[in-house]
Amino acid sequence: MITKTQLLNEIANELSQEYKGMTKKAIKTIASSILNKISEHLQNGEDIRIIGFASFRVRKKKGDKIKVFDFETAQMREITLKRNIITARISKKAR
Incomplete structure (x- = not known):
């Protein structure tokens, strides 16, 4: 590396x-x-393409649900975390 x-x-x-x-x-x-x-x-969240090297794509995924304490209502509530996954596709020239 x-x-x-x-x-x-x-x-x-x-x-x-x-x-x-x-x-x-x-x-x-x-x-x-x-x-x-x-x-x-x-x-x-933008995709990037570098010709002759690789393409990078951002995929948005729903994450895990977690419980948090809401101070305004003084109650527990459940929220869903969002995640961005970056995938790379290597060009044939770079392989």
Whole structure:
């Protein structure tokens, strides 16, 4: 398994040799920004398709029912938690 830091370091090392004018710090900032934007859009429930890599789809599912205490009515009531499940479909090129 590779961590985000390791991935950013690999990207920075590879691209700093190809693009001599860019610093490793600038490349890490750009790559980190891309990953953060992908995460942000998935959290907002949007699907993402990166051609040649993967498609990410957000599925909304009902979660478990739990009992909570309602302070306004001073009674217990049951609520259903909602869950977002992210599925990834890897493209044939990336396999």
